[in-house]
Amino acid sequence: MSTSASFSDDSVDPSVIDRLVAANERYAAGFEDPGMDARPVLRVAVVACMDARLDLHDALGLELGDCHTIRNAGGVVTDDVIRSLTISQRALGTRSVLLIHHTTCGLESLTEDFRHELEDEVGQRPSWAVEAFRDVDQDVRQSMQRVRTSPFLLHTDDVRGFVFDVTKGLLREIDPA
Numbered sequence: 001m002s003t004s005a006s007f008s009d010d011s012v013d014p015s016v017i018d019r020l021v022a023a024n025e026r027y028a029a030g031f032e033d034p035g036m037d038a039r040p041v042l043r044v045a046v047v048a049c050m051d052a053r054l055d056l057h058d059a060l061g062l063e064l065g066d067c068h069t070i071r072n073a074g075g076v077v078t079d080d081v082i083r084s085l086t087i088s089q090r091a092l093g094t095r096s097v098l099l100i101h102h103t104t105c106g107l108e109s110l111t112e113d114f115r116h117e118l119e120d121e122v123g124q125r126p127s128w129a130v131e132a133f134r135d136v137d138q139d140v141r142q143s144m145q146r147v148r149t150s151p152f153l154l155h156t157d158d159v160r161g162f163v164f165d166v167t168k169g170l171l172r173e174i175d176p177a
């Protein structure tokens with residue numbers, strides 16, 4: 001399959017960040033210091049895809065201060081996710097890990113060719129893997145396994161993985177076996 005390593009769109013809105021900053025000013029105007037410390041109330045870390053259709057707080061009934069959210073393309077358990085989970089558990093007291101992938105993820109339409117195309121385009125191969133996948137259930141299992149076998153984590157008993165259906169808003173749990 002032939003895909004470009006870059007996405008071009010002439011309709012980029014140069015004021016989008018200004019809009020977000022203005023929204024923040026309204027947010028701050030009504031904000032009251034909740035008086036929390038940095039430790040998540042529910043002692044849980046959520047690792048999820050960065051997908052724009054997944055609103056973690058709404059979808060999981062989470063409130064401010066409840067959890068750590070660690071997001072990247074695919075919700076992949078990379079070394080940097082392990083870094084964040086290690087800090088989350090050892091410095092900030094979380095004990096449970098919830099992994100969320102989702103239907104129609106952008107990584108399902110990519111392959112490792114993406115890296116080769118990048119290398120052709122910029123003359124340098126990225127140090128990271130694309131972590132593209134074909135089978136989302138299997139990818140969730142692999143992610144659970146990476147968390148469970150990490151030597152750096154204190155708590156690997158309560159690690160569960162799910163696929164979020166972006167058309168239904170519903171989680172489906174993946175059997176780790």
Ligand SMILES: [Zn+2]
Binds near residue numbers: 049073075106107
């Ligand atoms: Zn995704």
